[in-house]
Amino acid sequence: MRPIASDPTNTEIIEHLSRYAPGTAVRMAINPEFPYAHTLGGIVLGVGHDGSPVIYIGEAGQAGFLPALTAQELGWHPRTVVPARTRRGVGATDQ
Template sequence: MSSAEMTVQDLIDLLSACERDAPVRQALNPFFPMEHRLAQVIQAMDATGKTVVYLAEGGNEHSQLGALPPEIAVKLAWQSPVQPPPRRARRTARGGQ
């Protein structure tokens, strides 16, 4: 990317490496990661008169799909990989002694 903001060309370049029939989703909120379906692409002018493209989720209750899979949050560096706790030796029951 050439600037701090991703451009439409940057997005096209990144998407060109993806499977063309795959659904597109947004990953939102690094502190409570959720995934959403994309429904619209809107081009508009911002307050400075610069053209901006917005990717929007759908407007119905099925647009938010739920929690983002943990492995995606890790790849986005929104979460650290979680390691299972170390296993401890099991205690044995000592009946009647």
């Protein structure tokens, strides 16, 4: 994952999105502690707290839990390794 600026410009977002296929769905990942995927709502031009123009992307609704691998790619959750499993004998008795 290539990090994006904390307050990216429209050009920076377009640059990041242009690396992916045009038909790929776009969702927002919300809340690193309890990650969910959200669909996008409206996109409007508004004004920031300092009076400068800001593009706001609204959230339209929740689309379920964020997949674990996606949370790991975002750096929200540590990468984990599945522990090796050992096969236990069937019908074995303790001696």
